[in-house]
Amino acid sequence: MNASTLVRLSLRSILRNRMRSLLTTLGIIIGVCSVIVMVAVGEGSQASIRDNISSMGTNLIMIMPPRGQNAANRLVIEDVEKIRKEGVHVGAASGVVRSAQAVVGGIGNWPTTVYGVEPDYLRIKEWTTGAGDFFTERDVNLRAKKAVIGMTVAKQLFPDDDPVGKRFRIANTPFEIVGVLESKGSNAMGSDQDDIVMVPLSTAISRLRRSRYLQSIEISAASEDRMDDAQAEVEDILREAHRLSPEAENDFSVMNQAQIIEMASSVAKTLTMLLGAIAGVSLLVGGIGIMNIMLVSVTERTREIGIRLSVGARRRDILRQFLTESVVLSLSGGLIGILLAVGLSHLLESAFGLRAIISPFFILLSAGFAAAVGIFFGYYPAHKASAMNPIDALRAD
Amino acid sequence: MAVIELTGIKRYYSFGEVTVKALDGVDVTIDRTEFVAIMGASGSGKSTLMNIIGCLDVPTAGTYVLDGMDTSGATDDGLADIRNKKIGFVFQGFNLLQKTTALENVELPLLYDRAGGGKDAMKKAKEALERVGLGERLHHIPNQLSGGQQQRVAIARALVTDPAIIIADEPTGNLDTQMSNGIMSLFKELNNAGITIVMVTHEEDIALWARRKIVLRDGRVIREELRPAAPREEV
Numbered sequence: 001m002n003a004s005t006l007v008r009l010s011l012r013s014i015l016r017n018r019m020r021s022l023l024t025t026l027g028i029i030i031g032v033c034s035v036i037v038m039v040a041v042g043e044g045s046q047a048s049i050r051d052n053i054s055s056m057g058t059n060l061i062m063i064m065p066p067r068g069q070n071a072a073n074r075l076v077i078e079d080v081e082k083i084r085k086e087g088v089h090v091g092a093a094s095g096v097v098r099s100a101q102a103v104v105g106g107i108g109n110w111p112t113t114v115y116g117v118e119p120d121y122l123r124i125k126e127w128t129t130g131a132g133d134f135f136t137e138r139d140v141n142l143r144a145k146k147a148v149i150g151m152t153v154a155k156q157l158f159p160d161d162d163p164v165g166k167r168f169r170i171a172n173t174p175f176e177i178v179g180v181l182e183s184k185g186s187n188a189m190g191s192d193q194d195d196i197v198m199v200p201l202s203t204a205i206s207r208l209r210r211s212r213y214l215q216s217i218e219i220s221a222a223s224e225d226r227m228d229d230a231q232a233e234v235e236d237i238l239r240e241a242h243r244l245s246p247e248a249e250n251d252f253s254v255m256n257q258a259q260i261i262e263m264a265s266s267v268a269k270t271l272t273m274l275l276g277a278i279a280g281v282s283l284l285v286g287g288i289g290i291m292n293i294m295l296v297s298v299t300e301r302t303r304e305i306g307i308r309l310s311v312g313a314r315r316r317d318i319l320r321q322f323l324t325e326s327v328v329l330s331l332s333g334g335l336i337g338i339l340l341a342v343g344l345s346h347l348l349e350s351a352f353g354l355r356a357i358i359s360p361f362f363i364l365l366s367a368g369f370a371a372a373v374g375i376f377f378g379y380y381p382a383h384k385a386s387a388m389n390p391i392d393a394l395r396a397d
Numbered sequence: 398m399a400v401i402e403l404t405g406i407k408r409y410y411s412f413g414e415v416t417v418k419a420l421d422g423v424d425v426t427i428d429r430t431e432f433v434a435i436m437g438a439s440g441s442g443k444s445t446l447m448n449i450i451g452c453l454d455v456p457t458a459g460t461y462v463l464d465g466m467d468t469s470g471a472t473d474d475g476l477a478d479i480r481n482k483k484i485g486f487v488f489q490g491f492n493l494l495q496k497t498t499a500l501e502n503v504e505l506p507l508l509y510d511r512a513g514g515g516k517d518a519m520k521k522a523k524e525a526l527e528r529v530g531l532g533e534r535l536h537h538i539p540n541q542l543s544g545g546q547q548q549r550v551a552i553a554r555a556l557v558t559d560p561a562i563i564i565a566d567e568p569t570g571n572l573d574t575q576m577s578n579g580i581m582s583l584f585k586e587l588n589n590a591g592i593t594i595v596m597v598t599h600e601e602d603i604a605l606w607a608r609r610k611i612v613l614r615d616g617r618v619i620r621e622e623l624r625p626a627a628p629r630e631e632v
Contacts, residue, residue, distance in 0.1 A: 005508060016496055307492045310453065311506040311554065312481020314474045390453045394492060 010325040014332075017297075024293040025333030027286025028373065032337025032366050033344065034279035039362060040345050042272025044355030046265045052187050053261045057124045059091070059221040060257045061231050063238065065213075067253050074251050075214040077201060079241050080118065083219065086237050089230035091222040094121035095214040097204050103197060105168020106157030112150075114170055114197045116204020124220040132164035132179030140200040145207075147175040150194035151183040173207050175199065231256055287330070287373035294326050294381035305385050306393030319386035326378025327371055334370025338363055399462075400561050400593050401427040401450060406459035408445050408616075419445040420456070421616035427562075427595060432588040434607035435597045442616040444566070447597045451484055451564045452476045464561040481509050485555025489567035491547040493539045499526060499550045500535045506558045525553040529583060545576035552583060556592075563587070565596040569603055581606045 014021045065073035080095040087093070097116040102109050115121075122134055135146045147170070154163045163177045184193040205212060221230035235254055242251055255263070298305070305318055345356035408420040420442045427433050437443040448454035449461060452468060455476070461468045464483050471479065485506075486492075493502045503522035526535055529549040539547050548568060555563045565584065569577035585606060588594050598604050605624075612620040 303492070304494055307494060308505070308509070309477070310451070310480060310486050310492070312477050312509040312558075314477040314509070316474075317509060391448055394453075394488065 006320060006324045007328060009321065010328045013325060014329060020293065021329060024290055025286075025329055025336065027289035028283065028330050028333030028370055029286075029337040029340065031279065031283030031286040032334045032370055033340040034282055035276055036338060036341035036358060036362065036366055037344050037348070037356065038275035038279045039272055040341070040356035040358045041348065041354055042268060042275060043357040043359070046268045046272065047357055048355050049265045049268060050261050053257060053264060055187055055193075056257070056260075057218065057220060058126060059224050059227055059230075060124065060260075061219040061221060061227070061234060062255050062260060063217040063219065063234065064215075064253050064255070066249075066251050071251065073213045074242055075217055076212055077205070077214065079238055080214070080217055082241050083217065083234055083237050084120070087219075087230065087233050089222050089226040089233050090219055092120035092123040092220045094118040094124060094218055095201050096121070096216045096218055097201065097209050097214055099204070099208050101170050101197075101208065103153065103157070103168055103170050106161070106163070106166065107159065108157065110153055110156040112153055112195050112197055114199060114204065114208060116201040116208065117198050118201050120220075121198070121218065124218050127184065128182045129179040130182040131162065132177070134179055134198075135200050140202050143202045143206055144200055145173060145175045145203060146178045146200065148179040148181060148198045149177055150181050150196035152192055152194040153197055154180050170197065170199070171208055227256055283369065283373065286333070287377040290326055290330055290374065291377035291381060294322065294378055295384070297325075298322065298381045298385040301385075302388065302393050302396040305388050306390050306396065309388070309390035310394060315386040318388075319382045322382035322385045323375065323378050326382065327374035330370045330374030330378075331367065334367050337370070338366065398429050399426045400429045400431075400464055401425065401595070402460075402462040403446075403450070404460045404462075406446070406449060406456045406461065408442075408449060408454065409457045418616050420449070423459070423613075423616070423618055425611060425618065427593065429561075429593055430588070430591050431609060432584070432594045432607045433596065433609045433611060434604035435595065435611050435613065436599060436601075436604050437613035438599065440615075441613040443597050443599075443613050445616075446613065447564060447566055447595070450562075450595060451486060452479045477509075478511065481506055482512070482558060483561040485552075485558065485560040485563040487548065487551050487555050487563060487565040487568045489570035491539070491544070491551045491571070493547055493550055493554075495540070496538055498536045498538055499531060499542070499553075502539075502550055503554045503557050506554060510558065521557050522553070525557040526550070528556065529553045543576070544572050545579050548572065548576075548580050549583065552580075552587075556587070562593045562595055565594060567598055568596065569598075569600070577603065 063075060065071070065075060075095070077095050080093050083090055083093045094117050099114050100111065101114045102111045103114070118140055119134055119137055122128065129148060130151075132148070134148055135144060139146050147168070149163060157163065157168060158166060163180055166177050167174050168177065169175065181194065181196070181198075187193050199208075219230065219234060221227045231254055235250065238252055239250065244251065308318060342358060345358055348354040348356050403423055403425040406420055406423040407418070410417045410419060423446060435443050435446060445454065449456050452463070455469075463479065468476070468479060494505070500519070500522050503525050504518045507518035507521060523535060526532060529552050531546060531549050531553065534542060534546060539550070542550065568584070569580055572580060581603065584594055584596070596607060604610050608624055610622040610624070611618055
């Protein structure tokens with residue numbers, strides 16, 4: 001009996017009991033579907049995080065205060081100057097401080113985040129001003145009260161006017177708006193990147209933050225292949241600037257973009273695995289359902305097995321027949337589950353804005369896994385069928 | 398020429414301490430184109446003998462040569478192949494696959510033919526059904542057929558592989574007299590065409606259709622009757 005005959009016969013006997021077959025495969029359908037959807041959503045959120053961090057800049061290296069409880073932040077504006085002066089692999093560098101502020105001006109006030117940065121920041125972020133100009137190195141040196149605002153802030157405060165040249169107040173300090181940033185829209189996590197005000201770093205330190213220490217230094221390496229060199233170089237420069245002895249640990253932490261992505265997506269990755277594993281359990285339960293029904297089916301079809309044996313079926317033929325049935329059952333359950341998962345993922349994306357990524361590899365994997373479940377859980381019933389004594393089987397009713 | 402040679406066949410079943418001697422030394426030879434009825438009361442061992450002749454069971458002792466081939470020592474697979482090629486079964490309860498058309502039921506043995514006999518399975522099955530007079534019922538399922546017709550399908554299934562013998566186990570046990578006569582005359586017709594038939598029955602008037610009668614009691618052959626011209630042969 002060749003493979004196509006086997007599949008045809010098993011399809012026929014599956015279709016003979018439509019309702020039961022559907023209920024049997026339901027476990028597999030739900031299992032496969034939930035595994036795929038869970039993993040797709042997990043992958044999607046990882047990708048969102050990745051995109052989000054990638055959009056933070058190109059060839060980005062970030063210097064932050066040291067991690068740990070009693071480690072003091074010693075990053076200062078002079079460090080940035082030194083990096084910019086001495087770093088041969090460094091393309092651009094800017095100190096960054098952030099503070100949440102309500103800005104007042106135009107037609108009202110607006111809560112936003114004020115960034116104290118240097119002109120290099122725009123290059124690091126690959127950002128441009130749409131109207132007006134960015135403040136200059138000189139403005140930073142003079143602690144100029146100049147600001148560049150994002151599109152959202154511009155719309156909120158000056159809905160009808162050109163904000164360039166207008167004045168507004170941040171923490172009771174009047175600032176002059178010199179430029180409006182090109183709109184960037186929302187980032188991959190859905191937060192509005194245009195809801196921002198940028199002021200010279202020195203001004204922010206003295207007027208808004210009242211601390212000389214920087215929250216971070218953002219650096220863009222001269223090119224992608226010089227990332228590692230730049231990272232090592234910046235580390236050396238900072239150690240020298242902070243006068244660290246060779247055996248002392250860094251009093252800052254350095255991370256490149258890949259490491260940031262790694263760190264940020266590790267939670268999502270763990271979550272993906274956890275969800276996938278839980279869904280995998282339901283697949284297992286589905287497999288047990290198949291075994292259960294196959295056992296019932298074998299008992300019910302004892303007479304049929306007897307007939308087949310009497311007309312010359314070998315034990316192997318019976319084994320193959322029942323194994324094929326359970327594989328066809330679980331595989332078709334798997335395929336339905338895949339289709340359902342694709343549909344559900346689209347629904348999640350369109351209705352809830354969740355990002356779901358189904359990789360073709362994973363589809364193949366789950367189809368393969370469904371088939372494996374069929375073989376694994378179908379083997380025992382099939383073996384039971386094939387081990388029957390033909391005389392007893394023929395006598396069964 | 399002998400198609401079945403049974404020599405000193407014994408079949409014992411042991412249930413712990415107790416041993417039941419279902420067959421206790423049976424010697425039977427059946428020639429090609431014979432029509433034999435095996436008779437006996439229940440417990441006489443006739444079913445066991447039929448199972449052994451049909452290669453569904455193997456004897457505890459003794460030799461069984463079927464169609465010139467010694468079956469002793471055959472593996473499970475070997476016995477399956479013998480059943481497939483050399484034996485056609487007809488059972489009391491028809492034993493057709495339910496919800497399966499007559500044609501597919503008759504095709505079944507050919508699907509298990511490993512020698513490539515399954516090539517024109519459909520054509521052969523159709524011919525076999527025409528031979529038993531069911532050429533018009535190819536696509537009916539057992540539920541749509543009368544008992545007599547179902548048994549004809551079973552006979553067609555037994556015929557389709559062109560076996561050395563057909564074994565019929567109480568073939569008319571579930572049928573009324575009229576249908577029984579129809580089935581028996583079909584057997585007669587097939588026998589006249591040269592097919593060897595071994596029939597197990599406990600009904601005297603059914604046994605009358607056979608040319609030879611072998612009577613068993615307590616696992617032994619107690620009587621053999623040869624009937625050169627069976628009374629019903631003209632029917």
